[in-house]
Amino acid sequence: MAARDFGDRRHGWDGRRWSAPLCWGFGAVLILAVALNLWVNPFRLYWSDSFEPAETNMREQKHLMVQGMAEKPDTLIIGSSRVMTMPPGEVERYLPGECFNYGMKSAMAESYFAALRLLVEDEGAPVRHLILGIDYEALHPGLPTMYEARYYEPFRRYLACDSSPSRAAEALLRLLSLEQTEESLNVLRRSLKRTAGRPKLELAGDGQALQVAREEAIAAGRFDLQRILAARARKYPLRSLHLASFSEPSPRRLECLDELLTYCDERSITVHAYLTPVHPSQWQVLQGLEDAQVLPEVRRALNELFQRHGLALRDFSHIEAFGGDPLLFYDEIHMQPANQVRLLRALLGGER
Amino acid sequence: MLFHSQVFIFLFAPLAITLYWLLPKRLRLGWLALASYFFYGWWDWRFCFVMLLTTFVDFICGQKIGAATSARARKGWLALSLLVDLGLLGFFKYAAFTAGTVNALLEAAGGAPRLPLLEIVLPVGISFYTFQSLSYTIDVYNGRVKPTRSFIHYMAFVSLFPQLVAGPIVRYKQLGGQLLSLPERLTSRNLSLGLTFFAAGLVKKVLIADRLAYFTDQLWLDWRHLLPAEAWSAALGFSLQLYFDFAGYSLMAIGLGYLLGLSLPQNFNSPYRASDVADFWRRWHISLSTWLRDYLFLRIGGLTVRGRWPALVLTMLLTGLWHGAAWTFVLWGGYHGLLLLVHHGLRHFGIKWRGGWTGSFGTLLLVILGWVLFRAETLPSAMHVLKSMLSLGGLGLGGAVAPAFIAIIVLALLWAIFAPNLYELIHVRQAQPRTWALACLGVLAAVCVMLASESGPFLYYQF
Numbered sequence: 001m002a003a004r005d006f007g008d009r010r011h012g013w014d015g016r017r018w019s020a021p022l023c024w025g026f027g028a029v030l031i032l033a034v035a036l037n038l039w040v041n042p043f044r045l046y047w048s049d050s051f052e053p054a055e056t057n058m059r060e061q062k063h064l065m066v067q068g069m070a071e072k073p074d075t076l077i078i079g080s081s082r083v084m085t086m087p088p089g090e091v092e093r094y095l096p097g098e099c100f101n102y103g104m105k106s107a108m109a110e111s112y113f114a115a116l117r118l119l120v121e122d123e124g125a126p127v128r129h130l131i132l133g134i135d136y137e138a139l140h141p142g143l144p145t146m147y148e149a150r151y152y153e154p155f156r157r158y159l160a161c162d163s164s165p166s167r168a169a170e171a172l173l174r175l176l177s178l179e180q181t182e183e184s185l186n187v188l189r190r191s192l193k194r195t196a197g198r199p200k201l202e203l204a205g206d207g208q209a210l211q212v213a214r215e216e217a218i219a220a221g222r223f224d225l226q227r228i229l230a231a232r233a234r235k236y237p238l239r240s241l242h243l244a245s246f247s248e249p250s251p252r253r254l255e256c257l258d259e260l261l262t263y264c265d266e267r268s269i270t271v272h273a274y275l276t277p278v279h280p281s282q283w284q285v286l287q288g289l290e291d292a293q294v295l296p297e298v299r300r301a302l303n304e305l306f307q308r309h310g311l312a313l314r315d316f317s318h319i320e321a322f323g324g325d326p327l328l329f330y331d332e333i334h335m336q337p338a339n340q341v342r343l344l345r346a347l348l349g350g351e352r
Numbered sequence: 353m354l355f356h357s358q359v360f361i362f363l364f365a366p367l368a369i370t371l372y373w374l375l376p377k378r379l380r381l382g383w384l385a386l387a388s389y390f391f392y393g394w395w396d397w398r399f400c401f402v403m404l405l406t407t408f409v410d411f412i413c414g415q416k417i418g419a420a421t422s423a424r425a426r427k428g429w430l431a432l433s434l435l436v437d438l439g440l441l442g443f444f445k446y447a448a449f450t451a452g453t454v455n456a457l458l459e460a461a462g463g464a465p466r467l468p469l470l471e472i473v474l475p476v477g478i479s480f481y482t483f484q485s486l487s488y489t490i491d492v493y494n495g496r497v498k499p500t501r502s503f504i505h506y507m508a509f510v511s512l513f514p515q516l517v518a519g520p521i522v523r524y525k526q527l528g529g530q531l532l533s534l535p536e537r538l539t540s541r542n543l544s545l546g547l548t549f550f551a552a553g554l555v556k557k558v559l560i561a562d563r564l565a566y567f568t569d570q571l572w573l574d575w576r577h578l579l580p581a582e583a584w585s586a587a588l589g590f591s592l593q594l595y596f597d598f599a600g601y602s603l604m605a606i607g608l609g610y611l612l613g614l615s616l617p618q619n620f621n622s623p624y625r626a627s628d629v630a631d632f633w634r635r636w637h638i639s640l641s642t643w644l645r646d647y648l649f650l651r652i653g654g655l656t657v658r659g660r661w662p663a664l665v666l667t668m669l670l671t672g673l674w675h676g677a678a679w680t681f682v683l684w685g686g687y688h689g690l691l692l693l694v695h696h697g698l699r700h701f702g703i704k705w706r707g708g709w710t711g712s713f714g715t716l717l718l719v720i721l722g723w724v725l726f727r728a729e730t731l732p733s734a735m736h737v738l739k740s741m742l743s744l745g746g747l748g749l750g751g752a753v754a755p756a757f758i759a760i761i762v763l764a765l766l767w768a769i770f771a772p773n774l775y776e777l778i779h780v781r782q783a784q785p786r787t788w789a790l791a792c793l794g795v796l797a798a799v800c801v802m803l804a805s806e807s808g809p810f811l812y813y814q815f
Contacts (some may be wrong), residue, residue, distance in 0.1 A: 242430025
């Protein structure tokens, strides 16, 4: 039962012969990864521009689109990827002037505010209405600000409550990340095959995201929503909501939203805010999870905040609240435009 | 700071170890203590003072016990050491649990004033370094070791960063002498052993335990809806995750020890190959089980015929409580106490647990059932999962388990049961690893470093 200790025994092997291959194997992989990431530079973190980036920075792309608009938008749709499919044309039926969809990937509270300030202050957009789709995750205390927001300098300047490492530190840390290495390999593979990677999303001129491949699958009858939902049933709470570390709404991010509402109040921008919907199948999973008890707390904190500003926050997190159709989803959180139209009707119906 | 983080692998460890060897011998212990406190303070510097208090009190108590001429004085100093060490451990780890339990009992008795439920942050590794430091004063008291005269030496012993936060729990007798006579230089033997153990631990932690965690966490999050196949996967997945996580950490700790010219004891000896429950406890977390055997079981009547069995059950209940302040852990300890009681009882009446593969398989099954109590956050969730595993809910054998999860479980199970462990390979079989195998280990370790940002902390950090 005694703890065994063989440390003093003599061994017949040659230590140098032993450690050399280990170090070579270890070093070779890391050196290759660093070299590959520096050369391919898939996230535009380093100086090389030999290859196209892995993905277009949507915050940048949409900013450039607004820059190119002769008539700057009067209404903005701001939120995460969950609002990206919302059609601005439909909004224009309820609200006067031009509307632009500035939905961003993995946007949290600080990105909402930064996007608004970027378009109002840098582009002089005469914004009168803001449609703000808020995710529960937008108030997560532990999730970092999306790298797209941090790597695009005009956007980064307005990130009020970002505590992420500096770009230089991140560039260094990411030199050895598996995510970047995988992206580098993907870019390299596509380049060798001389095939441009088909974008998952295409953007319309008004910023609305078009899920081209999925729409094609729907048209061809190949789209199987139930299979997608089943596969992601448990992943959503764990990966997207990060429930295990979601203990309370982030005070820092709540403050950020508070500043956004004050900003809107000072500039007479009308805020039409709502909690973004989640597919009923996901709510079924969430209901059984003790860790999901944080969600009502987040809702309460948001309601208190909006009430303080004399505003209403519409809770559309359950689709029944706006007459949504459970079949009109692309996956557990992303709705098809037809459902977005229903949501807009419920949100802005009184405005017409 | 986690062993598998890039900051540890590329900054802290190379710097701490290189400077350790470059410094004159008389400065090395000071550097080791300083580096260890920095390592510990990286998580929360305030708790360095808690560790320093334990270290200081036990150092003084050790000296006083050694110098005391009367038995009463010796006992008094030992009592002070026990009071401070167990008091700190009790406050940080068990205050909220005790208050909660007392409140529940008072409420059940008809309602009475409630004790305040303090939200106390548990200092990482407090259970490990407290036991380590405590063993010193007890050993000094029993005359097994002589008290050290150097506070720096004692600081280095308690705070030694390779095994500070999750063991192995090293006795002063095992390490004190090594720290007093540090080797002149890093030998190629220690370098290669250190790198190999560290790389193997890294692979166990990042490539196996964390991959298993990805799937098992999802299942445990949704414990209410687990169908039998999913419940079995959750239990089996966690059993393997815990083993690979903790054994991986221990290997890394031992590897770092070699890189500092120190020899730390083996903490795992292929426990899932155990032929019976007693054998399991000779192979699982060896440094803790031997600690509890020597400082608890044998002290509370384990040597006497009448006291042996109650002592066994009490030791196992406290083993459970050591792991965490929750009734699920106590129940887990009690469950193992009961298994050991049955095992020894059967032997007492001349009935032997069947050996060979059937014996090992039966033992593994019993251990896996026990891990459900260990993993579950509440008793109802543990009971629900166990019920589902035993198909008592009338749910059939349904449930969808990801093929990738099944593949990792099978691979990990085969590894845990059939593959020789590193100690066995290197120290018993004295195997000469092939060059390509070492290069592969290096490649896998590099992949682990790249995966590190997605990896979680070690499970045993919370204990």
